[in-house]
Structure formats: C-alpha cells, structure tokens
Amino acid sequence: MSLIQVLQNQAVTLAVVCGLVGLIVGSFLNVVIHRLPKMLEREWDGQAADLLEQKDQVEVARKLRAGIAQRYNLLTPASNCPHCGHKIRAYENIPVVSYLFLRGRCASCKAPISMRYPIVEAISGILAAYIGWRFGLTLAMAGALVFAWSLIALTVIDIDTQLLPDDITLPLLWLGLLVNLNTGFTPLGRRLSVTLDGVLAVQTHHRQGGHGLRRFQTAWRHRCMARMEAAARRHIDVLAGGRNRRHRLDRIHPARPQYADSIWTLSCRRRIDCVVLGRNDQPDLSAVVLSMGFVVGLTGGIGSGKTTVAELFASRGAGLVDTDEIAHRLTAPAQPAIAEIMRRFGPRFVAADGSLDRAQMRELVFADPSARKDLEAILHPLIRQESARQIRESTAPYVVIVIPLLFESGAPRRGMDRILVVDCEPEAQISRVIARSGLSRDQVLSIIASQVSRQERLRGADDVVHNDDDLDALEAQVIPLHVRYLGLAKNG
Numbered sequence: 001m002s003l004i005q006v007l008q009n010q011a012v013t014l015a016v017v018c019g020l021v022g023l024i025v026g027s028f029l030n031v032v033i034h035r036l037p038k039m040l041e042r043e044w045d046g047q048a049a050d051l052l053e054q055k056d057q058v059e060v061a062r063k064l065r066a067g068i069a070q071r072y073n074l075l076t077p078a079s080n081c082p083h084c085g086h087k088i089r090a091y092e093n094i095p096v097v098s099y100l101f102l103r104g105r106c107a108s109c110k111a112p113i114s115m116r117y118p119i120v121e122a123i124s125g126i127l128a129a130y131i132g133w134r135f136g137l138t139l140a141m142a143g144a145l146v147f148a149w150s151l152i153a154l155t156v157i158d159i160d161t162q163l164l165p166d167d168i169t170l171p172l173l174w175l176g177l178l179v180n181l182n183t184g185f186t187p188l189g190r191r192l193s194v195t196l197d198g199v200l201a202v203q204t205h206h207r208q209g210g211h212g213l214r215r216f217q218t219a220w221r222h223r224c225m226a227r228m229e230a231a232a233r234r235h236i237d238v239l240a241g242g243r244n245r246r247h248r249l250d251r252i253h254p255a256r257p258q259y260a261d262s263i264w265t266l267s268c269r270r271r272i273d274c275v276v277l278g279r280n281d282q283p284d285l286s287a288v289v290l291s292m293g294f295v296v297g298l299t300g301g302i303g304s305g306k307t308t309v310a311e312l313f314a315s316r317g318a319g320l321v322d323t324d325e326i327a328h329r330l331t332a333p334a335q336p337a338i339a340e341i342m343r344r345f346g347p348r349f350v351a352a353d354g355s356l357d358r359a360q361m362r363e364l365v366f367a368d369p370s371a372r373k374d375l376e377a378i379l380h381p382l383i384r385q386e387s388a389r390q391i392r393e394s395t396a397p398y399v400v401i402v403i404p405l406l407f408e409s410g411a412p413r414r415g416m417d418r419i420l421v422v423d424c425e426p427e428a429q430i431s432r433v434i435a436r437s438g439l440s441r442d443q444v445l446s447i448i449a450s451q452v453s454r455q456e457r458l459r460g461a462d463d464v465v466h467n468d469d470d471l472d473a474l475e476a477q478v479i480p481l482h483v484r485y486l487g488l489a490k491n492g
C-alpha cells in the first residue's frame with residue numbers, strides 16, 4: 001500500500017499525520033502572528049519616508065528609514081529571545097515539546113516564554129487532527145485546514161492589534177469561495193450566490209478601495225447582512241445589475257444613535273472652544289460612527305492647533321468633520337436650533353441678526369447648570385446628526401473628526417478607531433488664544449483649567465502631534481500618521 005492509500009483508508013493515521021503537521025504549522029503561525037503586523041507597520045513607515053522625501057523632509061525620512069533598515073519578513077531575521085537575543089536553535093523550537101522541556105523559559109537567560117506559543121501550536125495541531133479525521137484525504141480537508149490555520153492567525157492578530165491584514169483576509173475570502181465550488185461545504189447555487197452578493201455588496205460600498213472586509217464587519221455588526229441577503233433572494237441574478245440595489249441598500253441603513261456620554265463645544269465667535277457643554281443623556285455620535293469605516297478622533301486643548309493639524313490631514317485626502325464648525329453653523333440665523341433656543345431661553349439669547357448670542361449664552365450656562373443641560377439637549381442631537389451625515393457621506397479612505405472636548409466626555413473612545421491628540425506647551429497655547437481671540441490671559445487660563453489636564457489628554461492618546469514648531473515640523477509628523485491611518489483603515 002502506498003502512503004496515499006494508507007492515508008485514504010486509515011482515518012486515525014491521517015488524523016495523526018494532520019495533527020503533527022498542524023503542530024509545525026502552529027509554530028509558523030506564531031511567527032506570522034508576531035511579525036505580520038510589524039511588517040505592515042514597516043511598510044507604512046517606508047511609504048511615509050517616500051512622501052517625506054518628496055517634501056524635502058529628508059531628516060525625518062532618514063530617521064524613519066533607519067528604523068526599518070534591517071530586513072524583516074517571515075523568514076529573516078531568525079527568531080531570537082527578545083530578552084537576551086539568544087538565537088533559538090532548532091531543537092528549542094519543536095512545537096509544544098520544547099516549551100515543556102524548557103519549562104517555559106529561555107534556554108539562555110531563563111526569561112519566561114509566553115504560554116501563548118504552545119497554546120497556538122496545540123490548537124493548530126488539535127484542529128488539524130480533527131479536520132483530517134472529519135474530512136478524510138480530500139480537497140475539502142485541504143480547504144478546511146487552510147481556513148482553520150488562517151483563522152487562528154487572524155484571531156490572535158486581531159486580539160493583539162485590532163488588525164485583520166488584507167494579506168490574509170482577501171486571499172482567504174476568494175479561496176473560500178473557490179474551494180466551495182468543488183467541495184460543497186455549502187450547497188451550490190442560491191446560498192453561494194447570496195454569499196457572493198453579500199461580499200460584493202460590501203466590497204463595492206462607497207468607502208471601497210480595499211476596505212471591503214471592514215465594511216463586511218461593520219455591516220454584520222449592524223445586521224445589514226440580513227437585509228442584503230433578503231435583497232439578494234429577491235434578485236437571484238445577483239452579479240448582474242447589482243449596482244443600483246447596492247446603492248439602495250446604502251440608504252436603507254440609516255444611522256442609529258444609541259448611547260450617551262458626549263461633550264461638544266459650543267463654538268464661539270472666532271473659534272474659541274467655550275467649555276459650555278457637559279455630559280448629556282442623549283444618544284451620541286460615536287455609536288453612529290461605529291458603522292462608518294475608519295474614524296480618527298482629533299482633540300487637544302484650546303489653542304493647541306487642532307484645526308491646522310486637521311487641515312493638514314484633509315489636504316492629504318482624509319475626510320474632515322469639524323464639530324466646532326457644525327455647532328457654529330447650527331446656531332446661525334434661521335437655523336432650527338435658533339427657534340428651539342428662543343422657545344426655551346427667550347429672545348434675549350438671540351442676537352439682532354438672528355443668530356445665537358454667544359456671549360449671553362456663555363454667561364448663562366456657566367452660571368446655571370440646568371440651562372447648560374437644556375442647551376445641550378437642543379444642540380447635541382443636531383451636531384451628532386450632522387457629524388454622522390458628513391462621515392457617512394465621506395468618500396475619503398478615513399475621516400478625521402475634530403472634537404475639542406473629547407476627553408471631557410464620559411466615553412471618548414467609543415466609535416473612534418484612533419485618538420489623536422494635538423499637544424503643545426501651555427505658553428504657546430496661551431499666546432495663540434490671546435492673539436486670535438483678544439481674551440485676557442486670565443480668561444484663557446481659566447478655560448485651560450476647566451479642560452482636562454495635558455497629562456490626562458496625553459495618557460488617553462493613541463497618537464500625538466507636537467505643535468510647538470513651524471508648519472514643516474507639523475507636516476513631518478502628520479505624513480507618517482496619515483500613511484499609518486490609510487494602512488489601518490485598509491487592514492482594520
């Protein structure tokens with residue numbers, strides 16, 4: 001009997017062979033899990049360095065390149081102990097066995113090795129053994145193995161980094177459909193068409209261009225897939241003429257705000273962040289944002305230069321939503337909010353031109369918390385609605401939303417994929433605000449005191465831009481972040 005015949009006829013032998021292969025693959029998966037996100041980051045740094053060189057920011061580009069000079073892929077450099085640099089020898093790399101033999105410690109420096117390595121190897125081996133036993137030596141077995149291994153890698157990478165690298169997901173998606181054509185994991189025909197339509201509908205969504213899987217996840221989160229499937233069942237000719245329907249689907253998936261806790265600034269004349277609005281009990285924007293691709297929340301203290309930074313991102317192609325500007329527009333003459341404000345607070349708070357009298361209102365809400373709450377109740381839902389609309393309609397690969405008082409809210413992180421803080425020295429902050437607003441130094445200081453501290457803001461930041469220098473220095477920081485956000489949006 002040949003080896004193939006043995007494997008075909010003896011389920012247990014096949015399971016054992018699969019299990020052993022699974023252990024070895026598991027060891028390789030550990031490498032993929034550890035290195036693939038780093039490889040992505042290096043790729044982004046390389047792109048950022050190219051862009052910076054075009055901008056004559058040679059010094060910054062050189063630093064970025066220095067960080068990625070060493071070759072780095074799944075095979076090189078050889079694995080070593082992160083503590084002592086000890087090169088891991090072949091016999092120390094036997095799946096599970098080596099870990100047990102070394103009692104979970106580096107052979108050289110005795111630093112503990114994460115339990116995760118043997119666990120990933122064991123899961124990979126056990127799953128592979130089961131798949132071999134369950135499917136026998138068939139194409140279905142091969143497909144199931146690739147699927148299981150990919151999912152293990154994706155799961156752990158997702159837990160670590162919240163990334164689902166396109167390098168794995170996209171081939172897997174299409175490979176899955178191909179394997180299905182020949183193995184019948186799922187009945188051919190209608191169901192597969194539905195799947196295909198779902199995938200395509202998501203991939204050709206307005207925010208496309210590599211964001212397919214992210215769309216898929218968010219669509220799933222919002223139970224849109226059910227609707228897509230229903231739509232697809234009505235039109236079995238899914239692949240032809242799907243376009244219009246997809247657009248319609250787009251529209252029947254309205255933003256549904258759900259949760260509370262957010263703070264907005266009431267924008268004042270000449271763009272001062274007035275610390276007017278506090279917590280509220282209204283549904284908030286971030287729940288809406290969840291369904292809308294990659295969103296970067298940009299915040300910073302008064303006078304830190306949020307708008308300048310936001311505009312630098314926008315000039316490179318990011319979508320820009322400015323809640324300050326929205327608040328300002330909502331309280332312009334003849335806006336619905338004005339009628340509401342008039343009804344609740346009286347005509348004293350509406351200026352001669354029909355817009356909100358900001359000075360009066362500021363005084364009132366500083367003195368009277370219940371007035372503040374009422375004002376928030378009028379403005380917040382409108383600001384959220386408008387922000388959500390702008391984000392939804394953006395065709396940019398990712399959106400930067402400027403929320404001056406992000407950290408003053410109860411749940412700054414909700415709905416944001418990244419939080420970017422614009423930071424600067426307090427003195428620079430003070431002189432900028434005085435220059436543009438004519439407020440006194442004391443007034444500026446009291447506004448700064450009413451916002452969260454600089455330390456607190458920096459603690460909550462994923463990324464920080466330091467705005468103490470000129471525009472070139474700012475751009476040198478913005479470009480690498482922009483490239484990173486593009487990559488995260490694509491692979492998120």
Ligand SMILES: [Zn+2]
Pocket residue numbers: 081082083084085086106107108109110111
């Ligand atoms: Zn070591």
